[in-house]
Amino acid sequence: MLHSVVPYVMCVVLFAIGLYAIAVKKNLIKVIVGAIIIDNAVNLFLVLVGYRTPLRGPAIAPIVTPEIEKSRRAVQELLSNAVDPLPQALVLTSIVIGLSVSALMVVMALRLHQKYGTFDLTQITKLKG
Amino acid sequence: MRGMTIIVKTIAALLIGFILLFGLYIILTGHLSPGGGFSGGVICAAGLLLVVLAFGADVVRERMGHNLAIVWESLGAIGFLAVAALGFIAGAFFGRFIPAHRGFELFTASSIPYLNVAVGLKVAAGLFGAFLMLAAFRESEKTREGDGEGD
Amino acid sequence: MSATQGILYLVMAFMLVAAVVAVETRDLLSSVLCLGAVGFGLSVADLVLGAPDLALTQLVVEIFSVVLLIRVMVAREDTTKEFIRDTPHVAFMGAVIMAIVIGSYVCFRAMTPFGDPPMIMGQAYMRAVEVAGSQNLVTAVVLDFRGYDTLGEATVIFAAILGCYALLRTRGRKAAHEGHDHHS
Numbered sequence: 001m002l003h004s005v006v007p008y009v010m011c012v013v014l015f016a017i018g019l020y021a022i023a024v025k026k027n028l029i030k031v032i033v034g035a036i037i038i039d040n041a042v043n044l045f046l047v048l049v050g051y052r053t054p055l056r057g058p059a060i061a062p063i064v065t066p067e068i069e070k071s072r073r074a075v076q077e078l079l080s081n082a083v084d085p086l087p088q089a090l091v092l093t094s095i096v097i098g099l100s101v102s103a104l105m106v107v108m109a110l111r112l113h114q115k116y117g118t119f120d121l122t123q124i125t126k127l128k129g
Numbered sequence: 130m131r132g133m134t135i136i137v138k139t140i141a142a143l144l145i146g147f148i149l150l151f152g153l154y155i156i157l158t159g160h161l162s163p164g165g166g167f168s169g170g171v172i173c174a175a176g177l178l179l180v181v182l183a184f185g186a187d188v189v190r191e192r193m194g195h196n197l198a199i200v201w202e203s204l205g206a207i208g209f210l211a212v213a214a215l216g217f218i219a220g221a222f223f224g225r226f227i228p229a230h231r232g233f234e235l236f237t238a239s240s241i242p243y244l245n246v247a248v249g250l251k252v253a254a255g256l257f258g259a260f261l262m263l264a265a266f267r268e269s270e271k272t273r274e275g276d277g278e279g280d
Numbered sequence: 281m282s283a284t285q286g287i288l289y290l291v292m293a294f295m296l297v298a299a300v301v302a303v304e305t306r307d308l309l310s311s312v313l314c315l316g317a318v319g320f321g322l323s324v325a326d327l328v329l330g331a332p333d334l335a336l337t338q339l340v341v342e343i344f345s346v347v348l349l350i351r352v353m354v355a356r357e358d359t360t361k362e363f364i365r366d367t368p369h370v371a372f373m374g375a376v377i378m379a380i381v382i383g384s385y386v387c388f389r390a391m392t393p394f395g396d397p398p399m400i401m402g403q404a405y406m407r408a409v410e411v412a413g414s415q416n417l418v419t420a421v422v423l424d425f426r427g428y429d430t431l432g433e434a435t436v437i438f439a440a441i442l443g444c445y446a447l448l449r450t451r452g453r454k455a456a457h458e459g460h461d462h463h464s
Contacts, residue, residue: 004393004394004395005388006289006394007285007288007289008384009384009388010293010296012380012384013296014292014295014296014299015380016376016377016380017299017300017303018303019376019380020303020373021303023369023372023373024369024373025303027308029308029349029353030303030311032349033302033303033311033312033315034303036315036319036345037299037302037315037318040295040318043322043334044292044322044325047326047329047331048394049391049397050397050402051329051330051395052395052396052397052399053282053395058284058328058330059284059328059329059330060330061163061330061331061332062330062416062417063163063332063415063416063417063418064415064416064417065415079406082406083330084397084402085402085405085418085420085421086401086402086405086421088331088333088334088418088421089418089421089422089429090429091334092165092167092333092337092418093167093422093429093430093433095167095334095338095341096167096170096171096252096337096341096437097433097436097437097440098341099171099256099341099344100255100256100259100436100437100440100441102345103256103259103260103263103440103441104440104443104444106348106349106352107259107443107444107447107448110263110266110448111448113352159416159419160414160419160420161415161416162415162416163333163336163416164333164416165333165419165422166423167337168336168337168340171337171340172336172340174344175343175344178347182347195445199445202438206434206438209431209434213431225412225424237414238412239413239424240423240424241414241420241423241424244427244430245419245423248423248430248434251434251438255438255441256344256441258441259441259444259445260348260351262445262448263348263351263352263444263448266448
């Protein structure tokens with residue numbers, strides 16, 4: 001039971017670290033760092049859900065190589081031992097969306113610094129100017 | 130934004146061709162080996178990022194302004210929608226209208242290579258344009274700082 | 281515990297340590313570089329978990345994120361901000377941590393154990409080699425079986441990049457200000 005839940009627990013701890021950074025830190029850069037850590041934790045969790053333990057050796061990626069495609073039996077054996085392709089498809093788009101959103105956050109932080117002159121959140125929320 | 134020394138400029142000018150070629154390879158063979166539109170597009174954007182960092186945002190903005198990046202990104206999005214709408218030939222949006230499964234060739238899966246190219250173009254142009262504007266913004270922000278204080 | 285799981289635990293422990301350092305250190309440049317270490321650890325973990333597409337993408341995306349953050353930060357001074365640890369913050373964080381612990385306990389009791397996914401739709405997508413004609417099943421799922429999701433994702437990226445353009449545009453307002461000043 002322990003080996004079946006330890007990777008998930010570590011992933012949730014990573015998520016909690018990112019959440020702590022967003023909630024408690026007063027510097028805008030630290031908040032952005034926390035948001036990116038949360039993105040990474042969620043992507044890791046999705047990939048962990050789709051992992052299927054192979055019978056022996058390393059994990060089998062769901063890609064059919066030329067020498068496997070020659071025999072139908074090898075293809076069937078690959079497809080019954082490969083990891084789940086659906087979570088990987090979800091994470092592939094999620095990674096690039098995370099990059100675009102963090103670019104937008106960085107642009108907003110730049111504009112805030114131009115207007116208020118500081119990255120400190122306690123000064124920015126005083127609604128100066 | 131200033132550029133870097135002459136060594137970095139020479140290396141960047143030599144490497145950008147290889148990086149774009151590698152990104153194009155990853156985009157085109159997305160259905161045969163790991164990769165696809167997103168991976169290849171981000172690799173191309175990282176290569177263009179190297180050029181922006183090495184030569185400075187001014188030089189790059191003269192050659193290839195962000196207007197051009199917006200045009201390429203929109204072309205990528207329109208291309209994606211066009212290939213998806215052509216699926217109406219086969220009866221559905223995103224339908225398979227090109228025969229598939231001819232082995233390990235480049236044009237085998239039904240509309241996947243064309244969608245890969247469209248997505249790769251979109252991601253690469255979009256990320257490059259956003260970073261170019263971010264690097265160039267520092268310039269005009271520094272010149273505007275005089276009248277920004279008088280608010 | 282096989283070698284794959286051993287490497288996975290090692291990489292995840294590295295990611296946790298790097299994340300703690302990234303959040304807690306007072307030097308902003310070190311914080312951003314430790315964020316890069318978290319991303320690299322995630323890329324290695326993807327490779328070990330049988331997802332080479334994701335490892336490739338995550339590697340380059342992490343480099344891009346670190347360059348973006350350094351771009352916005354190096355132009356400013358590298359100061360450290362002091363944080364105030366007062367009672368409402370501690371109570372709030374305690375409540376959030378309790379919620380996460382209870383929620384994850386309930387969730388992990390209901391999930392299948394690690395390494396044995398239910399694969400309800402995965403079994404259907406495994407026929408992608410004959411139906412879609414693509415040898416890479418992940419690309420077939422992203423672009424052929426789930427093309428609508430990719431269309432939505434393209435829209436989200438487009439909107440985010442347009443937001444960046446709209447926020448960073450200064451020429452329009454500056455020209456309008458100068459025109460107005462000339463007239464008045």
